[in-house]
Amino acid sequence: MNALGNNRGPLDGYRVLDFGWVLAGAIPGMVLADMGAEVIKVESRQRLDYMRMGRPIVGDQPDPEQHPMFHNVNRNKLSITLNTIHQPAIELARKLVTRCDVVIENFSPGVMDRLGLGYEGLRRIKPDLIMASISSTGQTGPLRNLRAYAPSIGALAGLDSTLGYEGGRPLGLKHAYGDICGALHTVFAIVAALYQRQRTGRGQYIDLSMLRATVATQGVGLMEYVMTGRVMQPRGNYDPTMAPYGNYPCEGEDRWVSIAVATDEEWQGLKAALGGPAWTADPKFASRYGRLKHRHELDRHLAQWTAGRSAETVTELLQSHGVAAVPVMGAEERLFNPHFRERGLYADIDHPALGAEPIFNLMWNLSQTPSAIRRHAPLMGEHNRQVFCGILGMSEQELKSLEEAQVIY
């Protein structure tokens, strides 16, 4: 509850037409919806969101209502179905645009224009529209037609070039880094545009390239080249200012603890936590410089010490001495971790097809207007009546006939 006596988010009152799909396109709308905007997801049975596909959880028939990833990144949204191969569906989309503040899309560059839903056309019917187009490599330029997925972005942006063991091959990240990085930069650009619109009434077009967004997070690697001309290679767990800096083996199967020591004060804390074994007194480890120079030797000593202890024991002991240590956690460990449970990182949300399932919270905690998961991800076209009849004033009869004609489909 906030001062207004409600739990609405800061974007309460804004409406978004969300053509976004898969991950990079779905997440900006997810964030805006978590923050209180009314987000209408535009889908079609003729062109199913990839996130709706996959192995069914219950039964053995493919079912677009069963994918947990879809449920995560589309919670809080409304769903309408528009089959854009039919012109009347385009007309309906255009009508909806006039009733919305923001449009989001991540089709291949040029598709929205071909559909008659490009920004230039839409701003004529909605002059203060804010529209965001998300793509792998931008709406223009020589790479715009490259088929690219999240791992392609990690490769092209330089991110992957340093991911690997020292002297080894680049391994590549196993997550959708580029998608999320692009999606979050999109959110920022959209809210900045809303801020400007609130003051000046101006709309805005946002051309977001996941590649550029990922390059923007490559500060140290890029600047290493700019400042010194050196090109970084895979370098294992390494930081130029810290030693120890790594993941160390612990008791149990494939259990590890991350430990990082920067300052002399932290080094003294580590020594005290370990009970001052002889090797810690070696003068070559006394200074930050010495610890970095002899870091491999330092790592071997520390790994021997951690190996017989649980990751949790090491964490508690080291943190009580002010040393940065945290277990390496898989998703399943985070789900049951007491800290994340207390903060509510995951919420159990009932879904009609699957029952209660954990959905991750955004965790952007605004004290007066917190984000919230207010409802489960929508079923396909669940809100056709609410949107077409409620917002556009369509009659029940008209809705029915458009459904039969597979325009609303």
Place this chain on the structure above:
Amino acid sequence: VTYTLLAGLKVLEVGRLISAPYCGKLLADMGAEVTKIEPPVTGDPARQYGPFLNDDPHRERSGLFLYVNANKRGVTLNLTTPTGQRILRDLVARSDALVHNLPVQDMGRAGLDYEGLSRINPGLVMASITPFGLTGPYRHYNAYDINLAAAGGICSGLGKADGEPLTFGTPQVGYFAGMAAASSIVMALLARDNVGAGQHIDIAEVESMAGVYNGPEALMAVYQWRMTRRTGHHALDFPYPNCILRCKDGYIFVGAPEGRQWRQLLEVMGSPKWSKDPRFRNRTEMNNRYADELDSYLESWLMQYTKAELLDIALEHRIPLAPVRGYDEVRHDPSLADLFVAIDRTDTGPLPSPGPPYRLPDAESKPPSPAPHLGQHNEEVYCQSLGYTREQVVKMYQTGIV
């Protein structure tokens, strides 16, 4: 380029290293007036991090600092002194937002108490970025990038099964926390008239990774679709290929999630004999059981071509191949030329670094300005904005306050 969407917005940043400074940069690159407060003498530790121009260590020539602090004004202020905190309150009274990333236990000592500051300026939006958040059993935990990546879900799946879990090659988590804070600040300002007040925003760096970044992955664990395991350069349970392989002059990502892309790739490779092997029908099984063997087939073809040639093949045949580029290649990619802004500092000459990563073709823009020297805007801020005399500023310098 610097956009002006947030023109008129006044932001204070008490930031170190990446998270709060990247938040400040995002706001500044959109036109907000961001004033960065650094401790006297040493400044932001990013000034010591490097990489340094021509390997000549100097607090004014650290690449990380110059990148994430472009477009800001910079002042020095010792926030642990009563005078320093009084000046902070004067600045807060004239600002819309404040972002910081001091640890929870240091906030009070530095005068960063939201209740107190909001009494001075009820409209203040304050964002606190901390490793584990302002609440919960780990709120006092110390953590650096590798610890946040370890708890945030990056390390558990990165590396070889018989090797230690890896983290990012360079610090990354702070950027995600910075994005979360920047968007949250602007949203709180959008809602300020409705709410009738500012608010306090709690951003945990680890959750900026664990939440948005790989939150959905948790579900896979729950349903045991895809357990977190380290499988080297291959990804488990994806259709083969989905991996980084060798080519003539380096490495290339090879993917083909759609069946037609795989058929197209085989055709471009000249429909090799091995592709008819009955073991190679189900591509997920190919990935999980025969990846090493298949790598050698693909690499023998890839080794004939350079990264540039393979990129041309990718564009021509619509196959998802992507060169693993070094930072030199990224810097010199002509399609990214307008991403880099060359900021000219008289002491360094022009230094290129990324500007805003979005293109806003209809927005007004202005030229960017370089990151501040330590205390560069002390006079502008303390004398011209707050009305202190030069003498007073000198006194504050002599007593270690600025």
